[in-house]
Amino acid sequence: xxxxxxxxxxxxxxxxxxxxxxxxxxxxxxxxxxxxxxxxxxxxxxxxxxxxxxxxxxxxxxxxxxxxxxxxxxxxxxxxxxxxxxxxxxxxxxxxxxxxxxxxxxxxxxxxxxxxxxxxxxxxxxxxxxxxxxxxxxxxxxxxxxxxxxxxxxxxxxxxxxxxxxxxxxxxxxxxxxxxxxxxxxxxxxxxxxxxxxxxxxxxxxxxxxxxxxxxxxxxxxxxxxxx
Ligand SMILES: [Zn+2]
Numbered sequence: 001x002x003x004x005x006x007x008x009x010x011x012x013x014x015x016x017x018x019x020x021x022x023x024x025x026x027x028x029x030x031x032x033x034x035x036x037x038x039x040x041x042x043x044x045x046x047x048x049x050x051x052x053x054x055x056x057x058x059x060x061x062x063x064x065x066x067x068x069x070x071x072x073x074x075x076x077x078x079x080x081x082x083x084x085x086x087x088x089x090x091x092x093x094x095x096x097x098x099x100x101x102x103x104x105x106x107x108x109x110x111x112x113x114x115x116x117x118x119x120x121x122x123x124x125x126x127x128x129x130x131x132x133x134x135x136x137x138x139x140x141x142x143x144x145x146x147x148x149x150x151x152x153x154x155x156x157x158x159x160x161x162x163x164x165x166x167x168x169x170x171x172x173x174x175x176x177x178x179x180x181x182x183x184x185x186x187x188x189x190x191x192x193x194x195x196x197x198x199x200x201x202x203x204x205x206x207x208x209x210x211x212x213x214x215x216x217x218x219x220x221x222x223x224x225x226x227x228x
Contacts, residue, residue: 056124084105
């Protein structure tokens, strides 16, 4: 006899499989993900952007500062430049010399401006690389399966009692092997499996679909449909 429970949504028999449960699960996962991750992702994004921007601006400042020093050194090296500055741009020079100097100064200023523009472009095009770098510093950590919060989630404390999961002692060995298998693979792999902390060993057990469904339904898991 096939004791697999009917679809929790439309009550159709377990086989052939209807898409209701996996569709609801996908919705539930999207919603849970948004609740859990949206604000954290926004925080990470702000952090990455602010550090990338600071780095780009600092690098640009260093480039332009070197360029401005070279520019100042070049101007100081021009003949008559000091007297030109001393007379605030109106030195008592022959008009030909003055015109020549003004042209050199003007060209140097234009060259500095072109250089600064190029420095800025070169800095800004590095954003993808710099953003990648700062994103790479962000750690996303999954807890160990042995962590207490994972092996003993506090649902029972808050009134969530997984009734209907009772296991007979005759299935202990099976239970253990299923649990071991579950520990080594993502939970989605265990089709419609459910977990509960047992009173004896406070570890997880996995119960297949042949068990009585829980009083409080959890989102059923159908990896085949999830991978579509
Ligand atoms: Zn259905």
